Amino acid sequence: MSCLFCQIANKEKESDEVFEDDQFFVFKDINPKTRIHVLIIPKRHIESVNHMDEEDVELVGTLFLTAKRMAEQLGVADSGYRLEINVGRGGGQIIDHLHVHLMAD
Numbered sequence: 001m002s003c004l005f006c007q008i009a010n011k012e013k014e015s016d017e018v019f020e021d022d023q024f025f026v027f028k029d030i031n032p033k034t035r036i037h038v039l040i041i042p043k044r045h046i047e048s049v050n051h052m053d054e055e056d057v058e059l060v061g062t063l064f065l066t067a068k069r070m071a072e073q074l075g076v077a078d079s080g081y082r083l084e085i086n087v088g089r090g091g092g093q094i095i096d097h098l099h100v101h102l103m104a105d
Contacts, residue, residue, distance in 0.1 A: 005097035009043045019073070023059065024066050034103040036074050036081070040067055046098040049087045067102055076104035 007013040008027060015027035018038050029037040042059055046052055052060065064083075071077040081104035086092035 003045055003095075003097050005039075005041050005095055005099060006043075006045050009041060019066075019070060021066075023062060026066070026070055029101065032103075033101075034082075034105050036076060036102070036104040038070060038074070038102050040070060040100040040102060042098060047096045048093060048098055049085060052098070063100060067100055070102055071104070074102075074104070080104065 004013065008015045009025040017025070017027050019026040022043075024040055024042055026038050026040045029039055040063065042063060044059070046056060046059075067083055068077070071081045074081075081102055084101040084103065085099070086094075086101075
């Protein structure tokens, strides 16, 4: 598959891995905008929010719970953090694979 994030999740491309389970892969952003900047991606390829449907409801809920767990693991749950999802080129999405940026200073 030519999707960079699918290749990262399948460990075909190198990344600075933070967490992995059966549904998600979390790794450090290669161009961090804040002191802590990780990407949380589903292992199943979904191009963007615009490509989700009813069968993705549970996955998306678990995606946000994974973000919460990552904030706890990274020590920023109490001090605060930002979650960002970009959709489409006009919304700042560069890689066509659904992902959440978790950022904190």
